[in-house]
Structures are given as C-alpha cells and as structure tokens.
Amino acid sequence: MAITGGCHCGAIRYQVEGDPIVHGLCHCADCRRSAGAPMVGWLMFPSAALKVTKGTPKAYKSSEHGRRHFCPDCGSGLFYYNEQMLPDLVDLQSATLDDPNAIPPQAHIQVAERLGWMKDVHTLPSFDRYPPMG
Ligand SMILES: [Zn+2]
C-alpha cells in the first residue's frame, strides 16, 4: 500500500511504499526542541521506500550525524536520517501523514529524556474544543 503525506502548506508531498518497520513516539530533547512539541511520532521505513513527490525539503544538521528535513516554506518537520545509527533507514514524522490515525504508535522511546509531567498527561481534564471561559 502507498502511504502519502506532506507538510502543512502543501509545498512538500511524499509517498512511502510497504509497511513501516516501527512507529515510536520520541521524547528526546532534540526532537522536542526541533519540533517545538513535547514529543514527536516517527515512522521508520527503508529509505528507498520514500519518494518525495513534490518540492524539495531542506536539511538541517541537528546533531553530528542526524539530519532533519523540513519544508523551507512552512517549517513542518518531515524526515530524519542518521547514516551512522540508522543506515539506509528514514524516519518520517507520523503526524504529517494524510491519515495520521491509520498507523497507531507501538512504543514510547527515549523516555529517559521525557518531560516529567508527560507520564501523567492522560489524567488531565479533556474538552471537545476548549474549556468554558469564565
Ligand atoms: Zn510546507
């Protein structure tokens, strides 16, 4: 099956073939700061399975061997490569899929760097939209 996705503005579109190797929710500090979000979902595929079908992502060297690819127009984070740690593999940010509900995550990873309050967020009050305004 072909899985499709893209950035927020639509300048970058991609397609991946086959089944993902794993879907993890990463709590590392690099992902957090890069995304500006408490955690980032990553779907791993063989890098040959990924085709960028529209536009050209920009690569940012986020660590010695890590490369984060993002949309130069809207800033959406898209792909992560690390030829040292993850040779011939690509991680793609699962929230950029056209249907991010389709492939549930299997694990939390890098929880050694997780924000302390993240482990209890499921206990917070929830609202369909926003809390009532006083
Ligand atoms: Zn974009």
Ligand SMILES: [Zn+2]
């Ligand atoms: Zn991470």
